[in-house]
Amino acid sequence: MEIKSIYVKENYIEVIDQRLLPHKLKKMKLKKLNDVCFAISNMVIRGAPLIGVAASFGFYFGIREYNKISYIDDRIEVIVNKLINTRPTAVNLIWAVNRMKNRYFILRNKYKLETIKNKLKNEANKIYEEDIKMCHKIGLFTNQYIKNKSNILTHCNAGSLATSKYGTALSGIYIAKEKNKDIHIWVNETRPWLQGARLTAWELNKNKVKNTLIVDSAAGSLMRKGKIDLVIVGADRIAANGDVANKIGTYSLSVLAKENNIPFIVAAPTSTVDNTISSGKEIEIEERSEEEIIKINDTYIAQKDQKVLNPVFDITPYENITHIITEKGEFYKND
Known part of the structure; x- marks a missing residue:
């Protein structure tokens, strides 16, 4: 690492x-x-x-x-x-x-x-x-679901840059590489902050993990063509019923994965589980500045007065998730 x-x-x-x-x-x-x-x-x-x-x-x-x-x-x-x-x-x-x-x-x-x-x-x-x-x-448990020759899709950045070391979603990927598994990662760019393009691809390259950057909207097409074997994402909050709040776009990926019979794994520490809330409906969704959407660096890509909605997270229901992996093993709703 x-x-x-x-x-x-x-x-x-x-x-x-x-x-x-x-x-x-x-x-x-x-x-x-x-x-x-x-x-x-x-x-x-x-x-x-x-x-x-x-x-x-x-x-x-x-x-x-x-x-x-x-x-x-x-x-x-x-x-x-x-x-x-x-x-x-x-x-x-x-x-x-x-x-x-x-x-x-x-x-x-x-x-x-x-x-x-x-x-x-x-x-x-x-x-x-x-x-x-x-x-x-988390990496050791997640690695059990990663087969040799796997093509794995990840979203946002849930690697070393999101934790003290190793990461959550990327931890299993790093463990798989240490065990000499031949794997390839599809990296969603993750608008609007481009955490996939700027951070995940960068740290995967630093750690010599094969990866390819894609626009977020390409994921469904790749799944349909059989080029994605597994989806692994992190989480920002997990409700008692297993609903997961994660980077905006995660819910869409879970729907696509379910439609294409692709396992969808959430990897997160138990500190991310919030048993004080019964479902994802109770999770407050942060909204950030409109300029994050209409600007990239100092360049406007839309009109300055364009109306914008910028939710940072969405909620993925438990029924769309194949496994939730923590440092204690698999998490089950109301566990």
């Missing part, structure tokens, strides 16, 4: 600025709560697991700014809400922030402030290390 999206340093974290890929590889230092919030909301970093890891450090950065527990008590909900509101759909973000918050309240009445800060830093490091292990385990 040549790619790492996040580097944990003594007093800060360093992340790849993914807005600049594939043309420029530049790292950004995140030292404060506001740095982390900016990086998440402005797509410097993205991918549900990575957002969760970064947010855990963001929580710690927010706490360490204060020198009295009473100040923290007064500001803790502001810190929590500031982080959670950066990207509302990805449940890993909420999970990580709530875990850090709960840890703070466990420590609050037991230790002095400096010890609390150190233990919160250790907790953020623990979340980072757990993410690496979880992604590797």
Whole structure:
């Protein structure tokens, strides 16, 4: 594995600025709560697991700014809400922030402030290390469904750039390559941020995995021609009934895969499962700026006053999914 999206340093974290890929590889230092919030909301970093890891450090950065527990008590909900509101759909973000918050309240009445800060830093490091292990385990389970000579379609980016290491959807692909399976990946470009074209193709090339970039609308034709054997995607949130929120276009792919009798796999850590919601109908779908649709870099590709709808995610129903793979194995609805 040549790619790492996040580097944990003594007093800060360093992340790849993914807005600049594939043309420029530049790292950004995140030292404060506001740095982390900016990086998440402005797509410097993205991918549900990575957002969760970064947010855990963001929580710690927010706490360490204060020198009295009473100040923290007064500001803790502001810190929590500031982080959670950066990207509302990805449940890993909420999970990580709530875990850090709960840890703070466990420590609050037991230790002095400096010890609390150190233990919160250790907790953020623990979340980072757990993410690496979880992604590797997801890869081991997913690899069982990848046959030699497979042609696999993936959507968006659910690889090393979306996690601390390995990825979710791409983890099984990397494990398959390590086991010398001959595989080829079809990479959906993934409008409008082009995470497939800019990020997935880039990291697959870095890791010497054979791949071909396609426009999103080509997937159905390739399936009908028998050129796709398997679809593997990640997830930003999974409801208790198994409905999955993932990058816009995922639902369409699941319909096409079902029509063409192609297995459709979702790979995600258990931290992505939200048992507080019964179905995908309850998942808040983030909508982003109209300029993401009508502009590419600094060039307008549509009229400036064009009306735009830009939902970032869609909901794939459980019945369209062949397997949901986590670090614990297969997930079943209401599990």
